Amino acid sequence: MAKARLLRLWLAAGSVLTLLLIIAYWDSVGTAHFYLHTALSGPRAPGREQGRALAADVDAFLDKLLGPGRKQGGLPGRKAEWPLAPASAKPAPGKLEENVRGYDWSAHGATQGPGQGQLQAERRRVLRDFCANSSLAFPTKERAFDDIPNHELNHLIVDDRHGAIYCYVPKAACTNWKRVMIVLSESLLDRGAPYRDPLDIPREHVHNSSTHLTFNKFWRRYGKFSRHLMKVKLQKYTKFLFVRDPFVRLISAFRSKFELENDEFYRKFAVPMLRRYSNLTSPPGSVSEAFGAGLRVSFANFIQYLLDPRTEQPAPFNEHWRQVYRLCHPCQIDYDFVGKLETLDEDAAQLLRLLKVDGLLQFPPSYRNRTASSWEEDWFSGIPLAWRQQLYKLYEADFVLFGYPKPENLLRD
Template sequence: MGNSQLQVDKMGKSRLFRIFLVLGSLFMILLIIIYWDDVGATHFYLHTTISGPQSSRLPSDTQSDAKQKPAISKENFISDVDEFLNQVLESSNKPNKLSKEGSDQKTSQETSGQNGKQQEERVRGYDWKARSTTVSLDRTQSQERRKQLLHDFCTNYTLDFPGRNRSFDDIPNKELDHLIVDDRHGIIYCYVPKVACTNWKRIMIVLSESLLNQGIPFLDPLEIPREHVHNSSVHFTFNKFWKRYGKFARHLMKIKLKKYTKFLFVRDPFVRLISAYRSKFEIENEEFYRSFAVTMLKRYTNHTTPPKSVVEAFAAGIKPSFSNFIQYLLDPRTEEHMPFNEHWRQVHRLCHPCQINYDFVGKLETLDEDAEYLLSLLNVDNVVQFPPSYHNRTVSSWEEDWFANIPVEWRRELYKLYEADFSLFGYSKPKTLLQV
């Protein structure tokens, strides 16, 4: 009887110990989350193991100062917290290593796609003109105007559009895939295709050191192959937070959105569409031919059975016209099948400017000046420089020629489709295109 009672007591104590252990762990996690929010006000960045340790490519005097100064306890605490979360969640993310053998082994379809991308790069060319090293005082004022316009539009403007009034928590995870995070420097970049995003992605790769070439991080953005730049596995985006942090994901997103510097680049919506058409349908691109051009040809031309490959189609002089492309955008069946492709999806659907308070809004029309100014604001201009811009960049003056054969009614419908982007980012309504 005594032994049985003793065993019962031991089991009770063991169970009680496990309960206290679980409650203690939950309390510690709650304490960590609360403390994490509080220490954010000291304006340091939350460094996670996604990017590894801080970059060693710092000026020599900075490194010597760092050795002399004691470590900041709160920052160390945050690093420990992030390491703790990573261990608990059993997740890891290592830089991608490139090998010549792997990059050489491509299927014929991939090779065709890469040839198209290389052709696109050659067609564009680079403008190696000298840049001004002076910083205009008007840049700060220009940024304030752009950000104020966003704020006014999202809070007071009468024009409404889908998703404008939803909260950040209401945004589906799959719609956060354009927000690239660099934990090394506390930067979040929302990339918009056809707005210099290839080179900005290159910048993010260099800063985060997320891609290695023979074991060494890339130092020159232009040395990063184009096909690797657009490989989603290279970039740590918000939609990957769920896999890494689970139920903590949305909370960590909000913390980083609050503490990090957030930026995006935009351009005139109609000019962006022209650029998208030029690069995806005027140049051989197997992926876009099969996914979109074939549909356009079947729906809006007399080619009921288009060639199976883009090579055959171009050899026969068959490709969708710009008019066919506009028809496709205006066709209700297009989005019934799937959302707009990112190359012509509206910017407000890619970057959610009414839910995310961007610190910097750049424009392609002032790319060189804005890029130089932004990199200096981020204090990384000593680490990386923005690559030279394209000398034959699609410009607004082309709009009239490109839309000459587009019916006025179609133009008006197209403007309504992209009106929110025009208004949000301060682009004038193209009145001449919309008048009879």
């Protein structure tokens, strides 16, 4: 018995030592052999075949040390979090939701325009400068990456095959960027083979959290080493996000979630709004009944909801209207690429080139959203000035950090 106990202790100590060696490897040797950055962030970017040959992912290295059987549970005793998910048969193009929501399927020029590199450098400079500027204050700005709760890292999607991390922002082309990440990471199967065309991926799979490897899943896979491995990947991978004018993003969120029949959003958000701001004690039980009776949440109701101090008492803002600084932590994560929906075609083409994947796929045809910046005055014309000013303060950090001009015309009489 004593010998068996000593053997188990020796094996446990060996496992801990192995993991410590892994960490040391990734901190020192890994930097010299792990060229997965773009030209924006320092080290050279490899070709696709070179990147694959390097077997750079942490999991590949763990396999070499601990054996392929480790894949059954990540670290010993842990359950794997993201198996390749089988998908249903590819839908007919006519059934794609985008076909009825205004997507423009014509070709758009996506060549790199003059000054694209300088434009990215300026966006990143603005972001860094304001993160360091004490004149701009907002909640969570000063906290360290280690202080971000694990559940707040669920928007950071990782592609280990190409060394990319994407923080998705709803209402800023995130559906198609998620499709691109699925193709790159090969995280979803269609009849036993990974998807090759982003547009082939059904929408219901795109937004299924089990489809993507996100930072919040690291804890169950890597345990106490998870935060360190996140930092290694943040240091070595290309990190990007796409943003949008904050007020236009709110208008788009309102249109898609409350002007269309969406039963989930009706029950969870519209019913409380109708009760609280429209004095309806018993709103209809379903969105179809409500729409049939002419009962809809107004844009003014939505703004009231955002400004109401009671709104976030039970839970944070829904991701469709949560501030970008709360979704993507731009003062804790040094993003290599800041794309904008307003320049989506050019930015997408540039990013795919920088990731060296422009030969693998094209960014799907962009959504020609009718929620243009010029519509802001119309949408906000019925909103009291005091509300508009409060709303700006609520989203001011997103305006400033990402270089969007203050909407002065909406904030004065």
